Amino acid sequence: YPRRHAPETQLSEFNLTEVEAILGSYTKVLFIRDPFQRLISAFMQGTGSSPSFSSFVQDIIDSGPHNASVTWGPLVSLCRPCLVRYDYVVAFGFLRQELGHLLRRAGLPADSLLPEFTDTQVQWTYSWLSEQMFSELSLQQKKQLSHFYRWDLSAFPFSSSLLTE
Numbered sequence: 001y002p003r004r005h006a007p008e009t010q011l012s013e014f015n016l017t018e019v020e021a022i023l024g025s026y027t028k029v030l031f032i033r034d035p036f037q038r039l040i041s042a043f044m045q046g047t048g049s050s051p052s053f054s055s056f057v058q059d060i061i062d063s064g065p066h067n068a069s070v071t072w073g074p075l076v077s078l079c080r081p082c083l084v085r086y087d088y089v090v091a092f093g094f095l096r097q098e099l100g101h102l103l104r105r106a107g108l109p110a111d112s113l114l115p116e117f118t119d120t121q122v123q124w125t126y127s128w129l130s131e132q133m134f135s136e137l138s139l140q141q142k143k144q145l146s147h148f149y150r151w152d153l154s155a156f157p158f159s160s161s162l163l164t165e
Contacts, residue, residue: 134162
């Protein structure tokens with residue numbers, strides 16, 4: 001669709017027929033990550049101005065999912081998995097094996113193109129950090145976060161997420 005297609009053109013500028021044709025011409029890959037780990041990452045990177053993790057979470061809860069940043073907003077509202085048929089969904093923690101599979105499917109030599117990943121070490125660190133930060137939250141905040149991310153938790157396999165308990 002070169003007539004209107006530029007790097008800054010958004011899909012919402014096309015009609016449904018054009019969107020289907022455009023998306024059909026691409027291999028669509030969605031990278032997902034446990035919502036609670038995304039919150040921790042956003043907090044650690046100083047995305048919010050809150051002094052504590054608990055107050056950061058409360059600010060997010062108070063602002064609601066419709067005003068959420070792309071950094072911590074629900075994935076379902078950002079990526080529209082019910083509307084876009086993704087060819088691959090790659091979960092954080094399985095990057096090396098899943099990206100290798102994608103590269104091989106594309107006919108590329110997977111081993112020579114992939115950077116070194118430390119998925120296991122990162123997963124262990126986030127598991128420990130998640131438990132520590134989760135314990136800082138009140139029961140009400142935990143329930144509100146589970147509600148905030150309810151569509152993500154039902155759409156994606158985050159079975160080990162602290163928010164599903």
